[in-house]
Amino acid sequence: MDRTALTADVFGGRMPKRAGDLVVESHGITPIPDANRFGRPIRLLTVFFAPNLTMTAVFSGTLGAGLGLGFGTGLVALLVGTVLGAIPVAYLATWGPLTGTAQLPLARLPFRGTVVLPGLVQWLNSIAWDALVGLFGGDALAQLLGLPFWLAVAIVLLLQCAVGVLGYEVIHRVQAVMTVVIAVFFIVLSVKLLGGHTVAVANTVSGGDLVGAFLLFSTIALSLAISWASYASDFSRYLPKSTSRPRAFVYTLLGVTLSFVWGEVLGLAAGQTLSDQTTAGINTLLGGGVLGTVALLVIALTAVSSNAMNDYSGSLALQTVGVRLRRPVSAVVVTVIAFALILWMHSGDLASKFEDVLLVIGYWVPPFVGVVTIDWWFRTRRGRRFDVLAEVAVRQPGWPALLAFLVGCGAAVPFMNTSLFTGPVAEATHGADLAYYVGLIVSGLVYTVFRLVVRPQRADRD
Template sequence: MPLAHVSGGLPADSRPIVFDGSMPAAPGDLRVEGHGIEPVPESNRYGGPWRLFTVWFAPNLTMTGVFTGTIGVALGLDFGTALTAVVLGTVVGALPTAYLSTWGGLTGTGQLPLARLAFGRAVALPGLLQWLSSVAWDALIGLFGGDALARLCGWPFWVGVLVMMAAQGALGVLGYEAIHRLQIVMTFVLAVAFAVIAWRMLDGVHPATTGSATGADHMGAFVLTSTIALSLSLSWAPYASDFSRYLPRATSRPRMFWCTLLGLVVSFVAVQALGLWGASVLTDQTAAGVEELLGGGAAGAFGLLAVALAAALAAALGFPLVLWMHAADTTARFQNVLLFVGYWIPGFVAIVVVDWIARARERAGAPVDLAVETARPFPAWPSLLAFVAAFGAAVPFMDTGLYVGPVADALHGADFSYYVAFLVALALYTPLRLRRRA
């Protein structure tokens, strides 16, 4: 999607229209979206909050989530303990994403453009990090989708990845309504596919009733498993309002919140629980585990096709990263990428939320008017300082295969970096934002 300069501060009827391209205007309108990052006009808003459930549910029914679930058992936890950690982390990460999702209906604007209110020109930094994170997520999804497509068609792995990424890019070009419509269909298709996988697991696949981790190592593994689950659901936060920006301003915010929250939590917990349950046959095997589990034939082909279709719901640029993860030690490399792509997000969330709440109080109940909000420029250094400091403070608490911080090492692998980054950004930015207001 092209970028545009928004001329904030001018009356709505005199601002130059930088992108007045085509955009969907009703459910089923599949015209290619060329509107850019300008707010969606109220005349083009449509749909209800229920759409947010499917748009947040279907993309997460992927082998990425299943493979993430296997990590808890690999770290030495039993099924019940690992599942508790997964549920806890998923809910904590989904809460801010669901809250940010409600901003789309109020403003008609995507999440990163809205972040300019807090970051000003410094939004280029989280924008760059978001782009790099998107590349990494494309690689995580392409790893499984490309593998499934290659096995289904008898191709080399790299050919399956290239075909998968071409399909992903085509979907990204079609835009908002095409993604919504496809995800409604895929919600049912993928639910059936993963239900079939779960049904086949009943025949001879048993969840781990005991774990190898004990004492402080057990607690460290619990925290790390929870943080990995948190990273999945929180990774959607920088895109949250992108999928709700076409909803009418009058759409119920509580319903938007709950539809988003349920879509994220139900899907992520379901696939990670599946991974925990089938860790013995799925670990480090990606799509091969699915094919073996379903026994080949029509059932195996259906499972592989479902994995490939799920991967096609994302856009792609991460071909070299896919090949790197697939080359060796997939579990460790997968975990590293999964954590690294999200370390910047907690600080980002804290800053934009504090700024949003401060602006709401300054408006004293008046509706959000982005032209008015952008007409009040603030210096970028407070948000930039808090953002960088939050990331720096989190470094000693990180636990990955490439780097283990001294605090995480002392805590037997417990990774509290996401929580530290959020709290540090909150503590630094709040007084600076209040002082700026004064």
């Protein structure tokens, strides 16, 4: 993709100029100019905290109890998985201030024209996350207002689409407010849960089954956190170049880790009390009445604020593959398709469908991270800085990145464990799912070899 494609009018557009500038952002994937850079790195804490402390995280925690893990064992598993998954996200978020560019557009540097594949996968990934989160938001609104489920889901999706269309600064402001609202709600929920519920401490599995369950649950936790890796710099690209990278890293790490761990711990502690009816279970746990009503409202609002980010990043991914739609229009397309997926997940066997969708949509992320991280290292070693537009002008084949990505994805297959497919290694290890780790390591190693052998040819500037 050449410089002309990068700066095409359809990929540019109106941008906020300062904190609190709530102008409708029509800007797409072109790098953010210095004149429009603003904000402090602490905003990364709230923008990555609010969208993750949701019923999706709580329900994921209940899966640990379903696998037979006691609270202590499950806690260690989710802590390990969440931190390991959050580290790549925090690292990639530091690229936004340096380049002014979102994550998938940055992936064009190693992938070049072949970015179409990870771009389309990321677009579908955004739709799937819309479904995973919107499912609970729609269920909460349906119970709150006595609406049919499909209508409640449509309302939630409409509201989230509006926030996603408004764009970057509105999303940051909404998440700052929702961080306070959600934190207060979850404090009340935590007190109610820990004060009136017996937490299962003992494991109900042992031996190899225990090891397999531990690793699987750790991978589930990792899959939640690392899913933000393909979005990370989308929400830091307006930060000034002078932004402290260590602070950006730490705030992002804290935002992702604290939110997911909090939600998953509650789900793990509640065990099968919440089951497939997570939203109804929360309402019952809080005793219904005013408190239960507030809980349902917060769950619905949380789904709106979280999915607005999915719509936003999905629109950037669609532009990255070359679809010439304005970013707000692309956000609408993501929302509409998510509606059908939510209805399918709600039709029955939620636990299996939820776990399958959660794992399957994330298997591609570690191989993607492996490629872009190694490419970044080669470009920035010895302290080198680069301009995205100038770097795109350097002739470099995209097939090494694509091949490394595909090899990483292929290497992960034997280690996968879902109800749709269980690889031979996963079966031999009592259901342990190590696919995420294998995909990351293999893709990184393969791409390192390619970068050492296949060198960029020359600069081809306009």
